[in-house]
Amino acid sequence: MANDITGRVWELDTPNGVTPVWRGMVKIKYVEWVTPATTTDTFELTDSNGKSIIKSQAQANLDVQTFNLENWYNGVFLTTLTSGTLRVHLA
Numbered sequence: 001m002a003n004d005i006t007g008r009v010w011e012l013d014t015p016n017g018v019t020p021v022w023r024g025m026v027k028i029k030y031v032e033w034v035t036p037a038t039t040t041d042t043f044e045l046t047d048s049n050g051k052s053i054i055k056s057q058a059q060a061n062l063d064v065q066t067f068n069l070e071n072w073y074n075g076v077f078l079t080t081l082t083s084g085t086l087r088v089h090l091a
Helices: none
Strands: 009-012 022-034 042-046 052-057 065-081 085-090
Touching (some): 022 052, 042 085
Antiparallel strands (some): 009 085, 042 065
């Protein structure tokens, strides 16, 4: 599967630290991490300056993890995703 950014909820499952998921300004309301496989799995979203937007490691119960952001970001890169899918909800 490939990253899908066609709607108000992006489905991201393919990391690429070189090619941005989105160029320019975007307001992210919250992010959900769905179906991480193990507790050692991680993900990270960064902005166009390489600054971390959010970084996390899977919880022991492997449930959906939700991260409230409510902020504007200049560019979005999915630099790391070792398993699962990120649902990025735009404001």
